[in-house]
Amino acid sequence: MKKYDAVIIGFGKGGKTLAGDMAGRGLKVAVVEKSDKMYGGTCINVGCIPTKYLILEAAKNRYKNFTSFVQYKDEYKKIIENKISLISSFRKKNFDNLDSKENIDIITGEGSFLDANTIEVKNKEGIFQISGDKIFINTGAETVYPPIKGLKESKYVYDSERIMELKELPKKLVIIGGGYIGLEYAGMYKNFGSQVVVLEGSPVFMLREDKEIAEEIKKVMTSRGIDIELGVKVLEIDGHNVIFQRDGKSETIEADAILVAVGRKPNTANLKLENAGVKINERGAVVxxxxxHTSQENIWALGDVHGGLQFTYTSLDDYRIVRSELFDNGEYTLKDRKIVPYTVFIEPQFSRVGMTEEEARKNGYEVKTAKMNAASPRMKISGENEGVLKVVVDGKTNKILGASLFIAQSGEIINTIALAMKANINYQLLRDGIYTHPTVTEIFNDLFGGIK
Structure with a gap:
């Protein structure tokens, strides 16, 4: 049995970065990855990189003046082929980056625990064991399949990973779930040329977001032809038919493809964590x-597998926490991760950091707000005039409490607000900033200038 200083299960962002760091310090590392299609992790292979590529390419269709569905289908097939080639190159680069390091062994196979130091690996060659003084779980998350009759039996049902391999554009796509993933795919496939229906169980659209912003997002998406149905319960999938209930009445929609997008859960089912004494919570996340650290001192968990925010950049930040403990002063911990921005890549982009107005008031703050439409020279030049922006400020301290931006390129400028919040500076610094012109960022002059 081969022994390592560290064994990392999963080739995700946090794990691969940690592997490279440890190897560079002279430690012997094994990286165990179940699939040769997942080198580099979820983001590169089936998450943010391929989806954002497809979203960008789909958006170009709006300017191509297609007159038939056949034209959309041909363009879609070409883009999917390009996506496959693009992701293959990313995957190879990630594999080569680690494989080229003398102290790293990449082992393709499914890893599970025999005990707190021993991992059993199953692959095409057979079954064998390796051991590590330190073990890091970095297995990510997987699609949640709700208990809907006929869901798993229907050949028309896809998750967010498998639908990106579909080379035939569905004429009608039904999406079960109106969360962030569902909305991104709704916008993407509408631009690809599909008819899109979103079925959301909650009667409230984007329940966790600012109500004014959410209403504007719904209005824009609806104006683009996306059918968003709220407060419905999907009862059954019968082949290509989706049967759902609304107000006590049953309705049926026919679909060429059905996307399940109700969420993702930590991927822990086959790790045999009980053999290592590693505890999980009721949602299957590693505690x-x-x-x-898990409940075993020599075992850590990084990324989506321990629950919470499911972003590649928080997985990278998990690496920083481990690095701080192992190779620095250990001062940086999960407690220090207080301000995390995020972006939903719809059109225009929706980005958020911190609290909404309602959340701030519930937390006892004396709230000041400002709201404005997406009106700036940059927006007028590009013709991207849709959207609304809103910021929330502590009236006593002038510190920024949160921001919700539904505007083109909000994914870029939200990071500036997040940085200002992390630096604990007053909102006036952004209000009075000198920004290049014409840019999206200069809208901060007007937005924060509206604080009352």
Whole structure:
């Protein structure tokens, strides 16, 4: 049995970065990855990189003046082929980056625990064991399949990963779930030329977001031809038919493809964590402390597998927490991760950081707000005039409490607000900033200038 200083299960962002760091310090590392299609992790292969590529390419269709569905189908097939080629190159680069390091062994196979130091690996060659003084779980998350009759039996049902392999554009796509993933795919496939229907169980659209912003998002998406149905319960999938209930009445929609997008859960089912004494919670997430240790001191968990925010950049930040403990002063922990922005890549982009107005008031703050439409020279030049922006400020301290931006390129400028919040500076610094012109960022002059 081969022994390592560290064994990392999963080739995700946090794990691969940690592997490279440890190897560079002279430690012997094994990276165990179940699939040769997942080198680099979820983001590169089936998450943010391929989806954002497809979203960008789909958006170009709006300016191509297609007159038939056949034209959309041909363009879609070409883009999917390009996506496959693009992701293959990313995957190879990630594999080569680690494989080229002398102290790293990449082992393709399914890893599970025999005990707190021993991993059993199953692959095409057979079954064998490796051991590690330190073990890091980095297995990510997987699609949640709700208990809907006929869901798993229907050949028309896809998750967010498999639908990106579909080379035939569905004429009508029904999406079960109106969360962030569902909305991104709704906008993407509408631009690809599909008819799109979103079925959301909650009667409230984007329940966790600011109500004014959410209403504007719904209005824009609806104006583009996306059918968003709220407060419905999907009862059954019968082949290509989706049967759902609304106000006590049953309705049926025919679909060429059905996308399940009700969420993702930590991928822990086959790890045999009980053999290592590693605890999980009721949602299947690995329980960790503020240094990402599991219930076993020599085992850590990084990324989506320990629950919470499912972003590649928080997985990278998990690596920083581990690095701080192992190779630095250990001062940086999960407690320090207080301000995390995120972006939903609809059109225009929706980005958020911190609290909404309602959340701030519930937390006892004396709230000041400002709201404005997406009106700036940059927006007028590009013709991207849709959207609304809103910021929330502490009236006593002038510190920024949160921001919700539904505007083109909000994914870029939200990071500036997040940085200002992390630096604990007053909102006036953004209000009075000198920005290049014409840019999206200069809208901060007007937005924060509206604080009352």
């Amino acid at each position: 960790v402390d503020d240094r990402l």
